[in-house]
Amino acid sequence: MLYTSFLTAVLALATSVTAQCGSGTPDVTVTGSGTFTVKKGSSTLYTGTDYNAALQSGITNTASGQRLAVISSGSIGTNTLVLKSGMTFEGCGTINVGNRAGRGSIEITNTQGVNVPYLSMTGNPYFGVRVYGSRDLTFGAITMNLSGGLGIRFDRDQAANSNVKMNTVSITGAGSHGIETWNIAGFSLTTFTGRNIGECGLLMQTTTNARVGTVDCQNCATGNGYAALRFANQNGKLNGGYGTNVYVDRLIARGGGRGFFCVSESGGAEINSVDISNTGNNAILIENCYGVNIKSGTVNGGGEVRISARSEFANTRDISLTLRVDNTSVRESPCGTNMRFSITGNAQKTLC
Structure with a gap:
C-alpha cells in the first residue's frame, strides 16, 4: 500500500516535468549566446553580454505564479x-557557477511554492543550491556536473522546511555531499544518481516522513567515513519516537567509502533492498540507531557489516537485517537490543 501511494505521487511528479524545457509560452525568457535577451511578452527587459545580469533581470520580472525559462x-x-515564492525557474541551458563562501549559487530561502522543473549546472560552487525556510518546493530533473563543492544543501541552523519533492537528481564530481538535508517535514526523492562524490551521496538529517526511490552511488565517500546513504542527527525521530516514517526502496553502492551508515540517534527507517559491493569502509554501519529494517538485498566484498554503539547515546536497538552477505563479515559489537538477523552467504558472523 505504501509503495503504491508512493508510485502514484512519483508518477504525478514525473508528469509535471515531462514537457520539454522552455516549451509553450513562458512568461519570461532568457535567450541568446554571447549577447543575451530577456523578454516578458513583447517587452524586452534586458539586452547585453552579462549572463548574470540577464538571469537577475529574469528573476526580478517573474511574479508569483509565473514561469521563467x-x-x-x-x-x-x-x-x-x-x-522567489511561487515562481517556476526552468534552467534549460547550462549555468556555470563559481564559489561564494557560505552561499548558494542558487538560493531558495523563506519561500512557498517554488518550482524548479529543470536545472543543469556546472562549476565549483560552495553550495550549488541552498535551501531553508521553504515549503511546497518541487525539483524536477536536476543535473549537476561539478568540479567540487556541495550539490544541494538544506541549512542546519536556519528555518525548517516542509513538503519538499525531488524527481531525478544526478550529481557528479561534488567535493562534499551530493544532497544534504536538514529539518524537513515531508520529503520525497524519486531517484538520486551520484558519481565520484567526495562525501555522502544522500545525507539525511532531522528529516521525517520521507519517501526515497533509488539511491545509486559509485565512488561516493572514497577514503573517508561517509556513505552512499547516511542517516544522522536524529533523522527519522518523529514525535519523540522511532515509528517507521523514512522509506527507501533501493540502495545501490559501488566502491567509495561506506554503503549505508546510520548514526547519532537516527532511525524509524525501512530499506526495501540493498545492493552493495566493494566498499572501502563498512558496507553497512548501524551505530546508535533505533528501528531500522533492511528487508532484503546483497553485500559482496568490501568492509564488514557492523552493528555498533557509542557510550554517549542509548544503545542500538530494534534492528532487522535480511541479507545475503559474501566475502566480508557481519559483526555485532557491542550487543544491541531486540536484534533480528537473517544472514545467508559465506559471511563470517560474530553475533550476540
Whole structure:
C-alpha cells in the first residue's frame, strides 16, 4: 500500500516535468549566446553580454505564479540567484557557477511554492543550491556536473522546511555531499544518481516522513567515513519516537567509502533492498540507531557489516537485517537490543 501511494505521487511528479524545457509560452525568457535577451511578452527587459545580469533581470520580472525559462547557457561567476515564492525557474541551458563562501549559487530561502522543473549546472560552487525556510518546493530533473563543492544543501541552523519533492537528481564530481538535508517535514526523492562524490551521496538529517526511490552511488565517500546513504542527527525521530516514517526502496553502492551508515540517534527507517559491493569502509554501519529494517538485498566484498554503539547515546536497538552477505563479515559489537538477523552467504558472523 505504501509503495503504491508512493508510485502514484512519483508518477504525478514525473508528469509535471515531462514537457520539454522552455516549451509553450513562458512568461519570461532568457535567450541568446554571447549577447543575451530577456523578454516578458513583447517587452524586452534586458539586452547585453552579462549572463548574470540577464538571469537577475529574469528573476526580478517573474511574479508569483509565473514561469521563467532560461534557454541560454553561460556563467554567473560567484553571484547568487535568489528565487522567489511561487515562481517556476526552468534552467534549460547550462549555468556555470563559481564559489561564494557560505552561499548558494542558487538560493531558495523563506519561500512557498517554488518550482524548479529543470536545472543543469556546472562549476565549483560552495553550495550549488541552498535551501531553508521553504515549503511546497518541487525539483524536477536536476543535473549537476561539478568540479567540487556541495550539490544541494538544506541549512542546519536556519528555518525548517516542509513538503519538499525531488524527481531525478544526478550529481557528479561534488567535493562534499551530493544532497544534504536538514529539518524537513515531508520529503520525497524519486531517484538520486551520484558519481565520484567526495562525501555522502544522500545525507539525511532531522528529516521525517520521507519517501526515497533509488539511491545509486559509485565512488561516493572514497577514503573517508561517509556513505552512499547516511542517516544522522536524529533523522527519522518523529514525535519523540522511532515509528517507521523514512522509506527507501533501493540502495545501490559501488566502491567509495561506506554503503549505508546510520548514526547519532537516527532511525524509524525501512530499506526495501540493498545492493552493495566493494566498499572501502563498512558496507553497512548501524551505530546508535533505533528501528531500522533492511528487508532484503546483497553485500559482496568490501568492509564488514557492523552493528555498533557509542557510550554517549542509548544503545542500538530494534534492528532487522535480511541479507545475503559474501566475502566480508557481519559483526555485532557491542550487543544491541531486540536484534533480528537473517544472514545467508559465506559471511563470517560474530553475533550476540
